[in-house]
Amino acid sequence: MTASGTPVRQSSVRAHNLALVLRTVANSADRPSRAAISLATGLTRATVSALVDDLIAGGLLTEHDPAPRTGAGRPAAGLALSPSGPAGLGLEINVDYLAACVVDLTGDVRHRFVTQGDQRPLSPSASLASLGGLALQALEAASADGLAIAGAALAVPGLVAPNGIVRVAPNLDWQDVDAPALFNVLPGLSDLPITVDNEANLAALGELWADGGEQSFLYVSGEIGIGAGIVLGGELYRGGRGWSGEIGHVTVYPDGRPCRCGANGCLEQYAGQEQIAADADLAASALGIALAGVINLLDISVIVLGGTYATEFPRLRAGIEAELARRVLTAGLAPVTLRAAALGPDAAMRGAAGAVIQELIDDPAAFLMRTP
Amino acid sequence: MTASGTPVRQSSVRAHNLALVLRTVANSADRPSRAAISLATGLTRATVSALVDDLIAGGLLTEHDPAPRTGAGRPAAGLALSPSGPAGLGLEINVDYLAACVVDLTGDVRHRFVTQGDQRPLSPSASLASLGGLALQALEAASADGLAIAGAALAVPGLVAPNGIVRVAPNLDWQDVDAPALFNVLPGLSDLPITVDNEANLAALGELWADGGEQSFLYVSGEIGIGAGIVLGGELYRGGRGWSGEIGHVTVYPDGRPCRCGANGCLEQYAGQEQIAADADLAASALGIALAGVINLLDISVIVLGGTYATEFPRLRAGIEAELARRVLTAGLAPVTLRAAALGPDAAMRGAAGAVIQELIDDPAAFLMRTP
DNA sequence: GGGATTTGTTTATTGGTTGAATTATTTGGA
């Protein structure tokens, strides 16, 4: 018998509603009152009060003085995510740099550490040890601010299995690297929960959570390889095995240039980092052809270009848009938005830290349970 | 302020758990007992008993005698979906036929009506009137069986807006047709709730609910046009505006044959119905190239071929698989399954009826509320 | 200063699940 779904008990009701209230505060532009939350969520004021009390006691929300006087009535106490609440540690390993950042509950980047350096000659454990050094610096800086780190997430340029093992990262020359195990073995980092994810996936999440991020878009990251993160309805789509987004090996010219993957005419052979420098027009056209296919298939109306594509955006835009106008079936019915990534090269690291924060916001009950 | 999500009250808990129990019975191969459901869902036996009582009273479940004696103890009463419970009416309009079927709660097709005839010369209201005739026959046949029809769903070969208006159906020459309004205006059908959806989408759902249907796959329907339904994790992905799946206009050869959509080298120009007849190898190769792109992007491991592709499957298979082997990045790590649609040409109609049934199974509380 | 108004809390009630005890119905062994 296949049991799908899980039962709902009263405690799940509370967990759901705690998350609902916290999310409402997080998504709010101003500092909402309990009454405003009640109106927005449909919960009664009494229930909202009870839930807010728990969230304040747990250090996730803070109460502020009422800022603007508006009309009659008792002034409302403004609620906001607590900047001194649990924070997330975002980590990134890429071909030519390591990075770490501390992001608090409100989404502010509190600390940021980057070290340049080619990782290709180093072993995975050497790279992860260097990264561990950065992580310790970040932990120390966070601790000096009175911030507790709830967890860490690591962005890597490769295919990652659900258990955090990096199956293959071609440009780092990694194969079957158990990144969480190698990271947690370092002194001082043994009990820091860490998740690992693909760089483009996390960068896409970073863009999703950045100011003005759309709910559905395709994030395309042009590094040495080309990866994509697919965000549908505010959620990252990971695919059956977590290997979605390999847009670099979508065929553009069936009988075109041979690719290192064995096929011919892959996008990567026309719109990779080197190819952009050599012939920007060809890169834009190839990218446009591939993106049009994605749009026809997924009915996505926003494309976000990251990595090298973000810096080269002015040179690529016209060429891409020309192909989209020609090849997207519904181009006449509704426009496609093409824009550069708002976070630039920090997107993946920011997304990683954000993923830790988001997990807290999506399930505050689990956090409150851990720290009573 | 953007309120995302909805509050959970106690009644939602019951609604959720009613659905959980019903789904558990529906997905079960045998006839589970209350105790088995309790084990599978995690709900207590007391709760399951209470929920099952409601579902039996509402006519959704039936209790059967225990079939096999196994070990000691009081024999278990087997529960199953009621074949005399509410049924779904599946409707389909296509270029050269109209179809209707009645599917009961258990998924059995109880009645099936098809009339051949070219719809292209007819106006939308004329086609829908003919379909109404079929629908009335189906309603009568269902009524003779003592079956109540809970609702209807209509499959059309075109882009459908969320409100049921057919924006465009190129091969029927429809534009902005308010299908629900035209259908409900017919005598005897005025109070039958009807939803409208794309033919490939509903066919994909039909395959999902057929015996042995996978949870994630791409359904490709080769009719005069080429459409696709994307099923991810047991759910149909509709895209931001409900216009996903336009795989027919994915570019295969950027400088290839001109397409009626204005672009060059669309899949439809190489793997449409006429092209298969003319050159099956070319059709298979083009299809393989496009599908490889989808797999790289979405990490989908099952492709289901429907419509003409299902009947031509033996002639196409090798050619498609050759391109997949060459062009799918992870082909070496995990195999891609390619198969013909199990339901053949009935897939869309069956999927439409199934959609009505599935809505009942997903939210039995709404149905029980309506008919106390 | 008093009424109007809005915010937030208190309290009794209700809906729904839980867990333990109870009843029901079979198999198997003395």
Add this chain to the structure above:
DNA sequence: TCCAAATAATTCAACCAATAAACAAATCCC
């Protein structure tokens, strides 16, 4: 034949969380 063991289903008191309505708090406006 009869009784213990085993499994299925029901009954009932307890509990948890949300609700509705009354109440207290704090401001504005006249």
